[in-house]
Amino acid sequence: MIPLLKQIRYADIFPKQKFVLTKNISQKDLENFALFLADNSKDVRAKNVLAQGTYPNYLLLASIISEILGNTLPGPGYVSLGFMFETKSNNLMNAGENITTEVVVAEKFGGKFLKLHSKSFGGKNEFLLYGEILVMAPDYLL
């Protein structure tokens, strides 16, 4: 059994609660993502996806948010109901950069639902991605 990651129950979550994660994105990370995406199709190669250049790999940034949601806030037991992610700038992302992602609880409602906001920043604190996420938080501890 995998060791249980940090889990927070709905009752213990409060508005403005925040978690920040800074992660160094290596060239290997970018390539792994590109390979994974291309592996979803039999008729294209990873090179094709890498060809999108150094614009932020949208899905890679989103995956860091997924990492926070799944591991920490709210953590294991949560159910993702939907999201909106949007880039609001032409800032670029490069291999070797530290990407900082913050997830903040914006709203609690309905006894189990959370609306969270996310912001992703590049190594020079430039804005990369804004997100709004709707989840159902666990009401039990496993």
Next chain:
Amino acid sequence: MRNPNKYVHFEYANLSIGQSAELTKKISQKDIERFAEISGDKNPIHLDDEYAKNSIFGKKVAHGLLAVSMISTILGTKLPGPGSIYLKQEVKFLKPVFPGDTITAKVTVTKKFEEKKRVELSTSCSNQNNETVLDGTSLVQVER
């Protein structure tokens, strides 16, 4: 250097409303494990039978982003293809994706924005039972 002729690739002028592309893939537990590794999302609901058994789904499920990744693959490689820039994605997750499900992702051009050369696409994924597991919209910047 990229050779656009090598891949499926549409410039803005060659995109039309209603144009669509699909991708079908069987989601294996190995795919889920790979996605957990590269994303860092190691929520045991995706990886641990014992844990997942007691969850709301009763068994392991795929990451929501894994199905979304199929949409990203279509946008980046088929429609519009290389050179496009993913600007926005809205998604509603309607049903879980389980290991072994066969997922078909589909994107369809719904709007064109002439001034900025952007297109909006409806996006959806359905399973082998023809149930929609997610739907949403994408906004993409296209090569002129």
